[in-house]
Amino acid sequence: MAGMDEIDHRILAALVADARATYAEIGADVGLSAPAVKRRVDKLQDSGVIRGFTAVVDPEVLGWNIEAMIDVYCQGRISPAELRAAWLPIPEVVQASTVAGSADAVLRVRARSVPHLEETLERIREAAAIERTESTVVLSRLIERG
Template sequence: MRLNGLDERIVHALAEDARRSYADIGAEVGLSAPAVKRRVDRLRGEGAITGFTVTVDPAAIGWRTEGMIEMFCRSRTAPEDIRQALARYPEVVSASTVTGDADAVVQVLAADMRHFEQVLERIAGEPFVERTKSVLVLSPLLRRHTAGPPG
């Protein structure tokens, strides 16, 4: 599915602040509030918009340590097996298969260094994991929850 320019602008406005009113978005994109609602409903129905959420500062809920774990897996480990294993860890906030030496990169949030170490040890102990390599985040420099400004 490919969004047209107007739909992209609506999606971008919602991604910046999903609590914005349809009237406010309409004023920005040149549509009436009902027209924006119809487009949003259509985009939801087509699966382009998959949901609405809130973004919370992890430190506000006690997750003050962040790290990235590179996973090196045994040959023939299916991505779905990696996904299923990592889905059991509430500390894992994202995971992706990647090019390069590692098979996957995992973003982890933890309460502190010891908690991060425990998560790392548990992930390293998964039966398909040969080894891991991790780095800790010192300062997040840029966080985007959208693909960027509309084209």
């Protein structure tokens, strides 16, 4: 959105920090009334800056303690749409991106255990024409931004 000002950025930061904050609470932080904050949030939604609101679930609380980054090397040419369709049904794949560089795609995967990760890797490889994968298990996330 081209016309965003400093207050819009502060409203976004407040929503990223706590999407359940009331318009009155945000307004107190940015110096606006609750109706003025609502108008600005509505405008941010209408322009596509805010795509929606969601609950953030902690996968570790649910027992999904293993996180890995998977570099995927495809056989021949596969379209991004084909890769998306192949991996979308695999719930352990929490993010998939095509990339520039030696790998064709990078996946972020969550699993309950190392055997579960291994089984997930097999499903990822079987779902599309994959030449090979390289896995890196995440030890700790140092920074994660919304």
